[in-house]
Amino acid sequence: MITGKYPNLRLRRSRKYAWSRRLVQENSLSYSDLILPIFLIEGKNRKESIKSMPNVYRYSVDKLQSVVTKAIKKGIPMVALFPHTQTKKKDEYGTEALNPDNLVCRAIKFIKKKFKNKIGIMCDVALDPYTSHGHDGLLKKRKILNDETLEILTKQAVLQAKIGCDVIAPSDMMDGRIGKIRKALDKNDLKDVQILSYAVKFSSSFYGPFRDAVGSKKLLKGDKKTYQMDFRNSNESLREVSLDIKEGADMIMVKPGMPYLDIIKKVKDNFKIPVFAYQVSGEYSLIMNGINKKLIEKESIKESLISFKRAGASSIVTYFADQIDL
């Protein structure tokens, strides 16, 4: 398919100047490609640092004014909200997930009121920020219950959407949740609310700093291997994605990011659906902690983000979204 031979062909010719490198550039990165995750805490005027994630903070709802203004100014299309729920509000059923006045709901209301539709809001559907055992679903006799969990997740999704969440993002990995949630949204006159399914979510060690950020790390009993995917698998991701598309997913998330570029490409090639990538907390911390020379750090961040674009991602959830200069 590709022909040519040295010395007639010299690929270095097009690399000679910055302008010509720009002309043959196959991929690019802009703020339009990025989604900014925001961690929330109770209280007023609070900005709290997170030990395992340098330069990332938890914000009280009132602080969202400046955080979101900054994101809009940069042209970031969407924020993803994650609550750090107080331990006293957690129980084994994740009851707080259905409280219309919980942290996430208050943040949605705040952003929608102040910024209308200038920026999209995406929220996780899963119980782990709310359960005393740190799991995404209901735990009974050391098992995560699937169908019983769906009942709660469906209500959580409808609640978030009613309040103003634009993109519902189930990250729980229960079977059948997309179909159930789509049906419930439609029934509640929320037909236009989008679903971004974390269809391919691996049981990964790269989530550690995130669990610390939302306060579920110390609580987590066991691991999530009975519902999140085995990182040895690849074809299984196609089965997950095809199910979720049939059930009504508008977009697909692959998570974590960099260790799974092959999966992003495979899903994109097979389904031609918008695929989003999540550069998760462990990847973030690795880059942040590993390289501390400012300039190289900046370039390595871009390099890591472009890899997702090359693999076929439409958009990337990244904690670098509000830190990099593009």
Ligand code: PBG
């Ligand atoms: C939980 C959830 C997790 C992340 C996003 N939503 C962690 C987990 O499944 O334990 C991880 C994000 C990150 O590590 O940055 N439903």
